[in-house]
Amino acid sequence: MRIETGNQSDELLFVDEDVAKPSSIDETLDPWKLLIVDDESDIHRVTCMVLGDFSFMGRSLEFHHAYSDVEARQMLEQHSDISLILLDVVMEQDDSGLKLVEHIRNVLKNRFVRIILRTGQPGLVPLKKVIVDYDINDYKEKSELTDQKLYATLVASLREYDHLVTIEENRKKIELNKMGLEKIIQASNSIFELSSLRNFAQGVLLQFESLSGVDVHSIYTKVDGFSAIQERSDFKILAGTGYYTDHLEEPVDEILKEEDLNRIRDAVSQQTNQYGSDYFVCQVQNNVGQTHVLYVHGNNLSVKGVDRELIEVFNTNISVAFENLHLTQEIEHTQHEIIYTLGEVTEARSYETGFHVKRVGEFSRIMARxxxxxxxxxxxxxxxAALHDVGKVGIPDAILNKPGALTETEFDVMKEHAMLGHKILGKSKREMLKTASVIAHQHHEHFDGSGYPQELKGDEIDIFARIVAVSDVFDALSSDRIYRPAWNDERIYGYFREHRGSKFDPDIVDTFFDALPELLEIRALFSD
Structure with a gap:
């Protein structure tokens, strides 16, 4: 249906579509608070009608209404837990909605509420300017918001809001728990700074052993322990001390005696920590479906009284910390997948395998270490490194995929991809994309200054770009290209020796040969 408001340009289009059936509502859960800010009453009415039976994660919607910037500010003062705002841009003034966004983010300091701008007059508020200059989460023209698109937009926004709130609540829980005992504070501070799961698990294990009250360095005490994560039905060791130091990544059921396995199974099935005369088991189960287990055993390891209380409090901190770490890694993995996919799409345009960017990345990591x-x-x-050739998206196919040698004019066009990649990525403030921008810009520079586009030389070229230059050429020469077949290894090695100190940093070439066995393993693993 099409609902026309008093302003002919303010139109909401809701066509009949097959919308996903709403999930069942759990009456014990508080509803999501949705604030509709629009000066047209029909917009409020139609939005409520379309979303009347909406639910997500078992929670329904609670509608709140504001018909002006002023009313919206009052509503936000009264309801600090509003999850999502559907915000009209043009109300009392042409930029009323944008001013409200600034008030929410900069005055109220509310970084959690998701804001979706809706406008019937896109010419007054250009998409590119708004999305860059204002901290909003989506921008929609009212005429494009079908019921299905509105449903999808709400689900995505509420999921993001829930993740942000969960992280913030967990952060507050950690802070509250850390205010307890001095020993807990010191233990928490020492492990919460760790980022990788394995390092984190190692830090947790050491802190648990410390909190047990047993002097693990005493010649009279022998203590072994490990931290393990559940994968499907099995537990795999992440970190270990003593005997388990040499068993990382191994399944616990291949290492432990049946008596030890039963102790762990009991703790997990009963969701309680277990203490014995010579052991303790701590299990951590979080809201994202993961279970971590810490198992410590040895002589003189009877944990009692205050030491046991310390472990229980610390275990609460660890549960929250593991969950936050998992959410953080999920975000990082998603970002990395997007970057790899973009790199692969770029290579696909030039009929080159998507494995090229993966190999170049792995080669570069190995040589960097x-x-x-x-x-x-x-x-x-x-x-x-996956985005080193992203600028090729701006190179014509006729040049990019020419089977023969390029003319001088064509090669000049091809060289523009370095500058184009730098421009595409250079505006970002994210460390990952800023780094990728430098690599895209400089990976065709030569150590003697004969490269392009800036004719940099020596240490003027970023070390990352110098490493990628070797990785990129090694993989390119090892692979078939539309204009030539792959070279054999001896010819490739000769090429690097010949251009050591001219095209390539001599130290990086030496590093390349030192790392060659590992590089060849990667090339075989991700072969075409």
Missing amino acids: RYGLDIKQANLLKVA
Whole structure:
């Protein structure tokens, strides 16, 4: 149906579509609070009608209404827990909605509520300017909001809001728990800074052993322990001390005796911590379906009284911390997948395999570590390297996929991809994309200054770009291209020796040969 409001340009279009059946509503759960801000009463009426039976995660909608910027501000003061705002841009003034966005983010300091701008006059508020200059979450023309699109937009926005609130609530829980005992505060501070799951698990294990009250360094005490995560029905060791140090990544049922396995099974099935005369088991089950287990055993390991209370409080912190860590890693993994996919799409235009960007990333990570860069830098380079040729999206197909040699004019056009990639990525403030921008810009520079586009030389070229230059050429020469077949290995090695110090940083070439066995394994693993 089409509902026309008093302003002919303010139109909401809701056509009959097959919308997903709403999930059942749990009456014990509070509804999502939805604030509709629009000066047209018909907009409020139709929105409520279309979303009347909406539910998500077992929660229905609670509608709140404001017909002006002023009313919306009053409503937000009264209801700080509003989840989502459907906001008209043009009301009392042409930019009333935008002013309200600034008030929400900068005055109320509300970073959680999701804001969807709806306008019937897109010419007054250009999409590119609004999406860049204002902290909003979506921008829709009223004429494009079918009932199905509105439903999908709400689900995505509420899911994002729920994730943000969950992280914030967990952060507050951690802070409250950390205010207890000095020992808990020190233990929490020392592990919450760790980022990788394995490092985190190792830190947790060491802190649990410390909180047990047993001197693990005493010559009279022998303590072994491990931290494990459940994968399907099995537990796999993430971190270990003593005997378990040499059993990382192994299933616990292949290592433990039946007596030890039964202790862990009991703790998990009963969802309680277990304490014995020579062992303790702590289980952590979070809201994202993961179970972590810490098992420590040894002589003189009877945990009692205050030590047991400390472990129980600490275990509560760990449950929250593991959940936050999982959510953070999910976000990071999603970002990395998007970057890899974009890199693969770019390569697909030039009939090159999508594995090219994966191999270049892995080659670069390996050489970065061999060269001396830390793990964080190496992992950053691995992902950022996937976008080294993103500028090729701006190169004509006739040049990009020409089977023969390029003319001088064509090669000049091809060289523009380095600058184009830099421009595409360079406006971002995210470390990952800023790094990718530098790599895209400089990976065709030569160590002697004969490269392009800036004719940089030596250390003027970023170390990441110098590493990717070697990785990219190694993979390109190892693979068939539309204009030539792959080279054999000896010819490739000769090429790097010949251009060591001219095209390529001599130290990186040396690193390449040092890391060659690992590089060849990666090439075989991700072969075409």
